[in-house]
Amino acid sequence: MRDVIVVGAGPAGSYLSHMLAKQGFDVLNLEEHDEIGRPVECTGVVTERVFRYVRSKSIANTVSGANIIFPGNKSIKIGKQEKTFVIYRDSFDKDVSGMAIGSGADVRLGARVRSVKVNDEFAEVEYRGSGEFTTERARIVIGADGANSIVRKSLYTARPSRVVSTYQVDASFTMQDQDSVSVFLGKSFSNGFFGWAVPTGNITRIGLGSIRKGALPYFLKLIKQFSPEPRILGITGGPIPISYLHRTSGNRSLLVGDAGGIVKPLTGGGIYTGIVSSYWASRAVSEGLESGRLDSRFLQRYEKYWKGEIGRELLIDGMIQKFYAALNDRYLSGLYRSISSRKSIEIINSSGDIDYPSKLALQLFLRNPSIAFSFLRGN
Numbered sequence: 267m268r269d270v271i272v273v274g275a276g277p278a279g280s281y282l283s284h285m286l287a288k289q290g291f292d293v294l295n296l297e298e299h300d301e302i303g304r305p306v307e308c309t310g311v312v313t314e315r316v317f318r319y320v321r322s323k324s325i326a327n328t329v330s331g332a333n334i335i336f337p338g339n340k341s342i343k344i345g346k347q348e349k350t351f352v353i354y355r356d357s358f359d360k361d362v363s364g365m366a367i368g369s370g371a372d373v374r375l376g377a378r379v380r381s382v383k384v385n386d387e388f389a390e391v392e393y394r395g396s397g398e399f400t401t402e403r404a405r406i407v408i409g410a411d412g413a414n415s416i417v418r419k420s421l422y423t424a425r426p427s428r429v430v431s432t433y434q435v436d437a438s439f440t441m442q443d444q445d446s447v448s449v450f451l452g453k454s455f456s457n458g459f460f461g462w463a464v465p466t467g468n469i470t471r472i473g474l475g476s477i478r479k480g481a482l483p484y485f486l487k488l489i490k491q492f493s494p495e496p497r498i499l500g501i502t503g504g505p506i507p508i509s510y511l512h513r514t515s516g517n518r519s520l521l522v523g524d525a526g527g528i529v530k531p532l533t534g535g536g537i538y539t540g541i542v543s544s545y546w547a548s549r550a551v552s553e554g555l556e557s558g559r560l561d562s563r564f565l566q567r568y569e570k571y572w573k574g575e576i577g578r579e580l581l582i583d584g585m586i587q588k589f590y591a592a593l594n595d596r597y598l599s600g601l602y603r604s605i606s607s608r609k610s611i612e613i614i615n616s617s618g619d620i621d622y623p624s625k626l627a628l629q630l631f632l633r634n635p636s637i638a639f640s641f642l643r644g645n
């Protein structure tokens with residue numbers, strides 16, 4: 267019997283496989299696709315924090331600012347000294363998987379998991395690869411299999427309550443300002459989320475997310491903002507769960523990354539949070555394997571670990587996201603007036619952090635009590 271089966275070789279699954287294999291555990295990492303990192307379903311915006319965990323040369327561009335476009339085409343420009351990175355997501359995933367393989371994990375491609383069971387003695391996973399069904403047993407199974415996790419569906423009753431639908435294209439379009447991303451707010455471009463354009467030289471990643479309404483109709487309006495209308499080179503998309511599960515651990519199982527909804531609610535970014543959750547999962551799993559305790563009570567320490575680092579941030583950001591999602595365009599225009607002053611922009615530039623935005627929100631609330639008042643009133 268294996269020590270660990272990790273289902274999914276995205277950033278969260280590969281990083282966890284690497285961490286556990288490095289400690290000498292027997293790790294099987296199953297990935298349904300034949301190639302790591304493909305198909306790409308991501309814009310690839312990350313901060314430098316990600317590279318503290320992962321060695322990767324997948325950077326396509328660096329940016330230091332954002333143009334936030336409000337309803338009525340009014341915009342503010344914000345900027346930071348620290349760079350934000352735009353990565354080639356397929357290369358990035360391959361680099362993380364390379365770390366797992368280098369540490370001794372057994373990574374199997376084209377292995378689609380069909381069912382997952384656990385009992386008091388072991389976890390059992392059935393997968394299909396090369397047309398054959400295979401069953402493997404391990405002391406614990408980890409769901410790192412993304413937004414539609416089969417591990418979660420098989421072993422957990424809860425589902426992320428808020429999910430963003432997305433639609434994104436690679437467009438043959440060169441943004442004049444290669445140092446800033448554009449963010450489009452308002453009901454024309456999204457229901458409850460936002461649109462974006464991210465420069466990577468002569469290709470721009472243009473997309474949007476939307477809550478409870480399909481993303482495509484909004485995309486058709488968003489693409490009209492670009493003139494001449496760009497040629498579309500590739501289309502991608504997919505769901506992003508932006509509310510984490512109350513329980514991400516159970517008997518002989520854990521959920522990491524998107525599988526547990528461990529994603530930043532305000533931006534939909536889940537690479538950093540997925541890797542952080544895997545870092546803590548590796549600690550809980552190694553403690554469990556070493557002490558022979560892989561029951562749900564023992565594994566609750568995983569919740570404590572990851573929430574200790576990012577739980578408070580995700581909780582507050584989730585509340586702000588719900589508030590934001592309910593705003594109409596008139597209110598957003600009011601928000602523009604409140605935060606477009608020089609002082610507010612200075613605050614944004616000095617405190618803005620896409621991984622930890624709650625500090626900035628708090629400072630803006632303090633400076634603009636009317637926003638805080640509406641927030642507390644539930645808009």
Ligand SMILES: Cc1cc2nc3c(=O)[nH]c(=O)nc-3n(C[C@H](O)[C@H](O)[C@H](O)COP(=O)(O)OP(=O)(O)OC[C@H]3O[C@@H](n4cnc5c(N)ncnc54)[C@H](O)[C@@H]3O)c2cc1C
Nearest residue numbers: 274276277278298309310311379411412523524535536537
């Ligand atoms: C359009 C879009 C744009 C985004 N932009 C950003 C961004 O700019 N920055 C950012 O940080 N995040 C972004 N995200 C979110 C980010 O892509 C995810 O949060 C991140 O990929 C989560 O990593 P993960 O390892 O948990 O899951 P995933 O990357 O989804 O990996 C899960 C893996 O499991 C495999 N799998 C699934 N089911 C099975 C099965 N049954 N058997 C075997 N294997 C299986 C999948 O093939 C996949 O390889 C974006 C998402 C979307 C949709």
